Amino acid sequence: MSSVTLTDIVKRFGSFTAVHKTSLEVPEGAFVTLLGPSGCGKTTTLRMVAGLLDPTEGEIQIKGRRVNDVPIHKRNLGIVFQNYALFPHKSIAENVAFGLKYRNVSKDDTKKRVSDALELVQLPDVGERYPKQLSGGQQQRIALARAIVIEPDVLLLDEPLSALDANLREDMRVELKRIQERIGVTTLFVTHDQSEALAMSDQIVVMSEGRVEQVGPPQEVYNTPASEFVANFLGASNIVPANCMGRDGNTFVFETETLGRIAVPADKAPKGAAAGPAKLVVRAEKLQLAPRDTPADGAVSVDAIVETVDYQGQAVRYFVRAGDRQLQAINMIDERPFAEGAQVSLRLRPRDCAVLPTI
Amino acid sequence: MGWSLIRGWTLLVYVFMFLPVAVVVLLSFNASQFGSFPMTGLSVRWFVELAQNDAILRAFRTSIILGLLTAVLSTILGVLASLALVRYRVPGSNLISTLLIAPILVPEVVLAVALLLFLNFLSINKSFMLLLFGHVIFTLPFVVLVVQARLIAIRRDIEEAAMSLGASPVQTFFEVTLPLMLPAVLAGALFAFTISFDDITGTLFWKPGGVETVPTQIFAMLRNSISPEINALGTVMILLTVGLPLLGLAIARQMSAKRGR
Numbered sequence: 001m002s003s004v005t006l007t008d009i010v011k012r013f014g015s016f017t018a019v020h021k022t023s024l025e026v027p028e029g030a031f032v033t034l035l036g037p038s039g040c041g042k043t044t045t046l047r048m049v050a051g052l053l054d055p056t057e058g059e060i061q062i063k064g065r066r067v068n069d070v071p072i073h074k075r076n077l078g079i080v081f082q083n084y085a086l087f088p089h090k091s092i093a094e095n096v097a098f099g100l101k102y103r104n105v106s107k108d109d110t111k112k113r114v115s116d117a118l119e120l121v122q123l124p125d126v127g128e129r130y131p132k133q134l135s136g137g138q139q140q141r142i143a144l145a146r147a148i149v150i151e152p153d154v155l156l157l158d159e160p161l162s163a164l165d166a167n168l169r170e171d172m173r174v175e176l177k178r179i180q181e182r183i184g185v186t187t188l189f190v191t192h193d194q195s196e197a198l199a200m201s202d203q204i205v206v207m208s209e210g211r212v213e214q215v216g217p218p219q220e221v222y223n224t225p226a227s228e229f230v231a232n233f234l235g236a237s238n239i240v241p242a243n244c245m246g247r248d249g250n251t252f253v254f255e256t257e258t259l260g261r262i263a264v265p266a267d268k269a270p271k272g273a274a275a276g277p278a279k280l281v282v283r284a285e286k287l288q289l290a291p292r293d294t295p296a297d298g299a300v301s302v303d304a305i306v307e308t309v310d311y312q313g314q315a316v317r318y319f320v321r322a323g324d325r326q327l328q329a330i331n332m333i334d335e336r337p338f339a340e341g342a343q344v345s346l347r348l349r350p351r352d353c354a355v356l357p358t359i
Numbered sequence: 360m361g362w363s364l365i366r367g368w369t370l371l372v373y374v375f376m377f378l379p380v381a382v383v384v385l386l387s388f389n390a391s392q393f394g395s396f397p398m399t400g401l402s403v404r405w406f407v408e409l410a411q412n413d414a415i416l417r418a419f420r421t422s423i424i425l426g427l428l429t430a431v432l433s434t435i436l437g438v439l440a441s442l443a444l445v446r447y448r449v450p451g452s453n454l455i456s457t458l459l460i461a462p463i464l465v466p467e468v469v470l471a472v473a474l475l476l477f478l479n480f481l482s483i484n485k486s487f488m489l490l491l492f493g494h495v496i497f498t499l500p501f502v503v504l505v506v507q508a509r510l511i512a513i514r515r516d517i518e519e520a521a522m523s524l525g526a527s528p529v530q531t532f533f534e535v536t537l538p539l540m541l542p543a544v545l546a547g548a549l550f551a552f553t554i555s556f557d558d559i560t561g562t563l564f565w566k567p568g569g570v571e572t573v574p575t576q577i578f579a580m581l582r583n584s585i586s587p588e589i590n591a592l593g594t595v596m597i598l599l600t601v602g603l604p605l606l607g608l609a610i611a612r613q614m615s616a617k618r619g620r
Contacts (some may be wrong), residue, residue, distance in 0.1 A: 050519075050523065072522045073522045073524075073531075075523075079519070085519070087520075089539055098524050099524030101525075102525030102530075150525070
């Protein structure tokens with residue numbers, strides 16, 4: 001049974017359509033991420049589930065109950081906001097206990113549940129303090145404790161990590177996922193950060209300009225993007241125009257100007273792929289640079305010249321020119337990176353290509 | 360050289376502004392019949408006489424009742440208006456905002472005469488209610504300005520968080536919004552009280568016969584003679600209108616210090 005169901009949701013602001021007809025199911029206990037750049041409609045969608053915005057059309061169900069006309073305070077949701085949104089005039093314990101006041105919980109029970117929640121977010125001793133006395137990361141943990149102590153039907157996370165420092169953000173990511181798995185609450189997470197989405201989600205919903213581009217588990221979305229937008233938004237990709245020559249046994253044969261002839265395994269191509277113009281997605285980290293005199297070992301091999309070297313420590317990003325096309329390659333550094341202007345050979349294993357569905 | 364000149368000049372300006380006030384306070388303790396220098400000795404007899412002067416006591420009571428009612432009404436109206444203007448999309452909110460602030464910009468005499476003429480036109484007699492009404496009109500802008508500024512600074516998501524946790528909009532207001540804007544609300548109320556307590560122009564136009572506030576009472580007394588009682592009254596007024604806001608500020612500081620901010 002799904003916990004949150006959106007059916008043909010549309011949201012318009014005047015003549016601007018923020019979310020086009022969208023349907024979505026969040027399974028019970030799942031961690032589903034709405035991923036996209038700012039203005040893609042992900043936050044609007046979350047706010048409609050929260051009851052902070054009314055959908056223009058369509059139906060929202062939470063646990064099988066239609067909630068379109070249910071105001072936010074009767075939806076039993078836990079929301080964590082980007083800027084924590086703790087009550088500055090209440091102590092941490094009062095903040096966490098806030099939602100229990102409206103749920104007929106006895107005093108002793110409240111005390112116990114508050115301390116359990118603080119224990120869960122690993123801040124058991126801050127109950128007497130005030131929000132301003134805590135760091136950003138601690139405040140966000142308290143915000144999470146406050147949201148889950150009421151045992152919400154759905155936990156809504158609106159970019160909860162983006163106000164934190166980079167290091168802290170990665171720690172909190174692991175922490176957040178641990179807590180979510182522990183209590184098993186259905187979670188809808190909004191972010192523009194692809195690494196957060198890939199690391200935490202059971203399902204990723206990639207959105208762009210108010211439309212859903214692709215829905216799937218992280219590996220599927222990453223490895224077989226359904227559109228050029230998805231391929232570019234999740235990681236660095238090269239989109240190579242190709243011509244499909246047709247099926248040959250277990251492979252589809254593609255003819256490209258830049259990378260020559262590539263025989264892609266059939267399971268990498270979308271269903272119903274047929275001869276004709278197509279687009280191949282080549283992940284930057286799958287494109288390897290090698291000296292020209294090394295053997296290709298069955299990989300596609302084309303000559304290229306290094307144009308720009310973007311050194312990143314453990315890895316390096318090259319911009320190389322192959323024919324009349326510039327390609328990106330991200331390689332781990334073995335000994336020393338190639339220099340600008342180096343004559344190299346590009347290597348690509350055919351099974352590392354993905355084929356975009358032709359529309 | 361240039362700086363010390365500016366410093367000296369600034370000092371002189373302050374002396375010019377505050378010396379008369381100091382003189383009033385000083386002379387209120389003068390034992391002499393005449394409220395002037397040289398002082399013949401220290402005494403509190405003028406304060407005692409003040410406390411026995413029925414007209415002044417009546418004026419005092421009127422002023423305090425008027426001030427308190429003005430503060431309460433202005434604050435309630437001001438808070439409601441600010442909430443509407445900041446939190447909801449009201450058609451013509453810019454115009455409404457300007458109209459609410461307008462009484463500060465219009466000279467008080469003009470406002471006073473206009474209101475009087477308007478009520479004459481409606482053939483409504485002068486009354487205490489009318490006086491109160493007038494005071495609310497020109498203290499309201501101060502409340503609205505102070506409360507609005509504070510309300511804009513309270514992030515909407517804090518209220519949204521409260522509602523998501525199960526608090527209804529009304530509960531959210533009393534649990535979250537009001538406590539957070541309380542310093543501004545109190546400041547607004549204090550403003551309204553002191554402005555009403557101090558006001559003479561509007562009050563002279565609007566007050567019904569026989570009703571005197573402290574300022575109009577002083578004004579009336581000054582027309583006959585300069586009694587040392589007036590100095591004593593002045594001292595009390597200064598204590599009230601300066602001391603009260605300072606006290607309020609101190610309490611507000613104490614409150615926020617407790618919260619660790």
